Amino acid sequence: MKSIALKFDKTFDFVSKDAVYGYAETMKKHNEALHNKTGKGNDFLGWVNLPSSISETELADYEATAKALQAKKIELFVVVGIGGSYLGAKAVVDALSDSFAQLKGGDKPLIVFAGQNISEDYLYELRELLKNKEYAMAVISKSGTTTEPALAFRLLKQDIEDKYGKEEAKSRIVAVTDASRGALRKLADTEGYKSYVISDDIGGRYSVLTPVGLLAIAVAGFNIRALVQGAVDMEKATGVDVPFEENLAAQYAAVRNELYKNGKLVEILVNYNPKLHFVAEWWKQLYGESEGKEGKGIFPASVDFTSDLHSMGQYIQEGERKLFETVISVASPDREVRIPTDPENLDGLNFLANKRVDEVNKMAELGTMIAHVDGGVPNMLIELPKLNEYYLGQMIYFFEKACGLSGYTLGVNPFDQPGVEAYKKNMFALLEKPGFEEETKAIKARL
Numbered sequence: 001m002k003s004i005a006l007k008f009d010k011t012f013d014f015v016s017k018d019a020v021y022g023y024a025e026t027m028k029k030h031n032e033a034l035h036n037k038t039g040k041g042n043d044f045l046g047w048v049n050l051p052s053s054i055s056e057t058e059l060a061d062y063e064a065t066a067k068a069l070q071a072k073k074i075e076l077f078v079v080v081g082i083g084g085s086y087l088g089a090k091a092v093v094d095a096l097s098d099s100f101a102q103l104k105g106g107d108k109p110l111i112v113f114a115g116q117n118i119s120e121d122y123l124y125e126l127r128e129l130l131k132n133k134e135y136a137m138a139v140i141s142k143s144g145t146t147t148e149p150a151l152a153f154r155l156l157k158q159d160i161e162d163k164y165g166k167e168e169a170k171s172r173i174v175a176v177t178d179a180s181r182g183a184l185r186k187l188a189d190t191e192g193y194k195s196y197v198i199s200d201d202i203g204g205r206y207s208v209l210t211p212v213g214l215l216a217i218a219v220a221g222f223n224i225r226a227l228v229q230g231a232v233d234m235e236k237a238t239g240v241d242v243p244f245e246e247n248l249a250a251q252y253a254a255v256r257n258e259l260y261k262n263g264k265l266v267e268i269l270v271n272y273n274p275k276l277h278f279v280a281e282w283w284k285q286l287y288g289e290s291e292g293k294e295g296k297g298i299f300p301a302s303v304d305f306t307s308d309l310h311s312m313g314q315y316i317q318e319g320e321r322k323l324f325e326t327v328i329s330v331a332s333p334d335r336e337v338r339i340p341t342d343p344e345n346l347d348g349l350n351f352l353a354n355k356r357v358d359e360v361n362k363m364a365e366l367g368t369m370i371a372h373v374d375g376g377v378p379n380m381l382i383e384l385p386k387l388n389e390y391y392l393g394q395m396i397y398f399f400e401k402a403c404g405l406s407g408y409t410l411g412v413n414p415f416d417q418p419g420v421e422a423y424k425k426n427m428f429a430l431l432e433k434p435g436f437e438e439e440t441k442a443i444k445a446r447l
């Protein structure tokens with residue numbers, strides 16, 4: 001089986017090859033700390049050996065639940081969750097789905113999301129849609145206390161019970177949450193929902209290969225075994241005994257840290273296939289929450305090319321020189337479209353006649369990389385042979401492992417997110433949540 005590849009020669013105008021390879025020992029040490037659980041945040045390292053420890057029983061269970069829900073002829077599967085409790089599933093499902101699945105329909109349920117925002121319009125419009133659809137639901141929250149999904153689920157739970165009756169609704173709701181803590185665990189146990197446990201040692205942003213991601217991906221009709229197999233193979237390929245020269249995760253972590261040391265403060269994840277848009281959103285949470293702390297960290301940004309070359313391209317080419325790019329490139333598209341010859345050639349495009357659209361896309365990709373490097377933006381390339389479950393599984397684990405290594409190199413704990421509490425505290429104070437009386441007084445005095 002082929003593997004995803006990492007190319008970073010287009011960073012050597014900015015950082016030296018020697019400096020990058022000079023990280024070999026550091027990366028080995030950090031990789032050992034991840035595997036031996038001796039580094040910061042070592043109570044959140046359940047993801048390190050997760051792929052190889054997913055059992056046949058677990059996979060069969062997710063598949064059976066997905067089948068049982070599909071058997072109800074559901075048109076929609078509503079996934080209620082936010083952050084790591086939604087982005088992984090969204091990333092994989094979008095990457096594998098027909099671009100127009102929402103309009104074309106098909107025999108597999110579409111996945112829609114809720115609880116990933118607090119927009120009243122969004123919730124109203126979703127509830128209107130659900131009135132006329134057959135659907136089921138997963139409510140996913142590791143802590144079981146996150147406001148956004150809890151609020152959405154309060155509304156949607158009532159709707160599904162009104163539509164199907166309490167008993168049938170019960171068989172259409174799956175909860176994914178912590179084993180014992182949190183309001184969602186209590187609710188799921190009291191109501192008797194089918195439920196899955198997110199283990200304590202796996203943080204939300206590292207949870208896509210748990211039921212948090214796998215259930216929805218299976219309901220959407222994709223092959224979770226191939227996804228997990230890709231991750232298993234990448235777990236092996238980035239193990240402690242794999243030398244730096246062969247360890248893609250260690251190399252990626254080294255290059256981005258060396259670029260950061262040399263003033264490249266923003267990393268832009270680039271794709272040339274809009275199906276990868278949410279892979280970048282997932283990656284932004286993974287790296288942003290893991291590294292952005294203690295006044296440090298590369299800012300993770302993303303663009304969809306070539307679309308954004310016509311909006312953000314100017315800035316990337318000539319704006320502040322604090323950027324570097326990591327391009328995700330898919331070697332072969334799934335479909336073939338050739339450009340026809342036009343005898344009149346009024347549009348002047350006959351120089352492209354008989355070429356595949358992907359050839360034009362690839363030349364845009366190559367031309368852009370060269371232009372951006374010339375403009376002072378170092379470029380790395382992650383190549384996926386194809387956009388399928390197996391290579392996505394490889395890429396997910398590659399990014400996770402590299403993130404752990406990168407965070408340790410930066411000197412932070414890549415597995416906590418203390419900064420997220422600040423907005424929550426203010427929101428609760430403003431909403432006068434019981435227990436926040438002092439904060440309410442203090443914040444109101446500032447308004």
Ligand SMILES: O=P(O)(O)OC[C@H]1O[C@](O)(CO)[C@@H](O)[C@@H]1O
Nearest residue numbers: 083084085141142143146204420
């Ligand atoms: O799964 P939960 O506990 O609802 O958390 C959702 C998201 O919220 C955060 O905890 C941030 O508040 C993320 O780390 C997490 O992915």
